[in-house]
Amino acid sequence: MTANIDAAKAALSHMEIDDAGPQLKTKSRDFFWYSPVLKARLDHVLGDFVVAPRNEAEVIEVLRTCHAHDVPVTTRGAGTGNYGQAMPLAGGCVMHMKNMAAVKDVAPGRVVVEPGCLLKDVDAACIEHSGQELRMFSSTWATATIGGFVAGGSGGIGSITWGSLRDPGNIIRLRVVTMEAEPRVLEFRGEELARVSHAYGTNGIITEVEMPLAPAYDWVEMFVAFDDFMSAATFAVDVANLDGVLSKIASVYEAPIAHDYFQRVRPHVDEGTNLVGLMVAPHSMDGFLTFLGRTQGAELIYRSDDHDWQKHPGPVFEYGWNHTTLRALKVDPSITYLQVRFGFPEHLEKVAKIREMFSPEVLHHLEVIRENGKAMFAGLSLVKFTTEARLDEIVRLHEEAGCMIFNPHRYTLEEGGRQTVDDRQLAFKREADPKGLLNPGKMIAWDDPEFGFETMYAYPKLKAAE
Ligand code: FAD
Incomplete structure (x- = not known):
């Protein structure tokens, strides 16, 4: 399977595309550099082009086109994630959601919004509409998107009262597009949300988010x-x-x-x-x-x-x-x-x-x-930080003392999470991304089901530094 980047770019050329210079570099990076371990391994990572769809129909077109030409697609909200979540490890297309930022509906206790809307803009719209605000937000409220928060975040300001994003009730509904010859649009609620929330965009692209709200206060x-x-x-x-x-x-x-x-x-x-x-x-x-x-x-x-x-x-x-x-x-x-x-x-x-x-x-x-x-x-x-060996030792000693570590010095879902395969996310990836083109290198269970977690996972197709 060889990616035909030029054919994909040509087919999408009517959309907003960046394929060179500082924009391409900036949009290929996130806050991975917080980790000296990831900095040493991912600093060179670069996508081949960035495309910014304006609506769900264009998301479908990007996915259909990239599927046809075997081009990997890594979705980007605002790129404030750590863990290298939004970095295109195998190159290919970076799909930037900045043009899908509309707040579509606000009602008592809920908001429906496009994924590229900044958390602060969601709050501003909800406060203006009816004195409501998001129950929780990441401390990157001013710069991060709601889609990135749901796909890559865990919780934050508000978690003292409301728990984490993964807790039932903290996301109401997600609308998701699959990566197939003819992409499908699916809606997830309740138990099914776990398939795609906090999946780093590895098994579907979120095009609409419905979140619960709480009364807003001048805290x-x-x-x-x-x-x-x-x-x-x-x-x-x-x-x-x-x-x-x-x-x-x-x-x-x-x-x-x-x-x-x-x-x-x-x-x-x-x-x-x-x-x-x-x-x-x-x-x-x-x-x-x-x-x-x-x-x-x-x-x-x-x-x-x-x-x-x-x-x-x-x-x-x-x-x-x-x-x-x-x-x-x-x-x-x-x-x-x-x-x-x-x-x-x-x-x-x-x-x-x-x-x-x-x-x-x-x-x-x-x-x-x-x-x-x-x-x-x-x-x-x-x-x-002194050495990687000492950092690993500190992690091990925490674990031996009974503390769970979500290791921010790893770029895979499993190592940054609970070090176990999420069967629901894997099963949905098989169905929704059969060619394995969405955010490659981030789900070990997909690439190497036998991996034992004794050492740091090294994605074999990580694009080499030029
Ligand atoms: P991105 O970094 O662009 O993306 C995050 C992940 O989501 C990537 O894997 C990306 O591919 C995927 N993604 C983005 N959009 C979509 C989509 N539409 N469909 C499918 N997949 C998608 N996190 C917290 O949870 N709580 C915090 O309090 C917090 N504080 C932070 C403070 C700082 C200073 C920094 C640097 C990071 C912090 N983070 C925190 C991490 C990050 O800022 C948040 O998770 C943020 O909400 C991510 O949003 P983003 O738009 O930047 O997402």
Whole structure:
């Protein structure tokens, strides 16, 4: 099977196409470089052309054409994903969804939107329509698309109350186009959503998304300082468990993260400050402040609706989730990160144990999330990178300590996820992408069903550097 790039490009030439220069390079990359391991392996990756369909009919045309000419297709939202999710490992077509960004319908509790719409634009439309907002969004809210969030993300701001994207009810419906000689348009709800959500676009292209909404608030954003790290972590979980207080995020930053990496926060903290970043609904502030007053060692150093900071710190959520890593990387390029699950009910014990084992080589950055109704931690720990061998050892020691790792130094769905084959996604790929042309190299189960996960998977058809 040899890709006929020129024939595909010629057939699609009536659409917006980039096939050279900086645009092609930029659109072939995402935030893979957060990982020194992926940076070493994927830096050269380049698609052959970028095409930007304007509607579902043009998506079908792109897929039909690329199928006919055996051209791989890697879909791109805004390319803010980590893990190299949106990178065309085998070259070919990058299908950019930027021109499919319409908000089609807003109703009580739901929005129907095209996949290329930015998360911030979804929220703006829903707020204007009826004072509603997305239940959860990634901290790349200002730049990322809803389609990319559903296909590549996991959760984020809002997960403290609503859990993760994979939880039943957090996506209502997806409309998906298959990669066949004559592409089909399918609709998925309920149990079937797992086939294509968080599948990196390896088995279908999402052309319409229906998401649940919650009431929108002017969230009060805060930083609370603690001298003692475990007190900060305990406080963050306790806030999530306050039955009468509505919160949207609770992030915990081990000292000296706030001092060393948060430039606008730095004048207000010292090296020993452990910080908690929060968003609380305005009507919950009395309840929150009551609880804060009962908490030993907690000092409210910033609230967005009442402060005297000379330099506005910007949205508190842009310190959380993977923005913490970004801020650290800007100051110290040798920093990388891990994604860790500190599961209920031993979340606090595990955090304490890992801290004993690794601090300061690994600094805790925790996000409180809800899983099966229980508040616990997603860790996006900051790691001082030395060697790949040491990074692998840190991963192994976390796992031996009972912490699940979603390894951000791998580019496959399985290794970045739960290290198991998702049979539903694989079965749907067999049906929807029989030639294996969608986002190649990202699903091990497709390429090498016998792979044992002892070493890092190396996609054999990774396009070589030129
Ligand atoms: P892209 O990166 O363009 O794509 C992501 C994946 O989805 C790719 O595999 C792509 O092929 C696929 N895809 C895109 N559109 C479609 C489509 N229409 N149909 C099928 N497949 C498609 N993630 C979180 O979950 N939570 C966070 O809080 C978070 N914070 C982040 C902070 C920073 C600073 C960075 C760099 C990343 C963060 N991420 C986070 C990762 C990423 O930003 C989010 O997952 C984001 O929502 C991805 O959207 P995107 O439009 O950039 O998708």
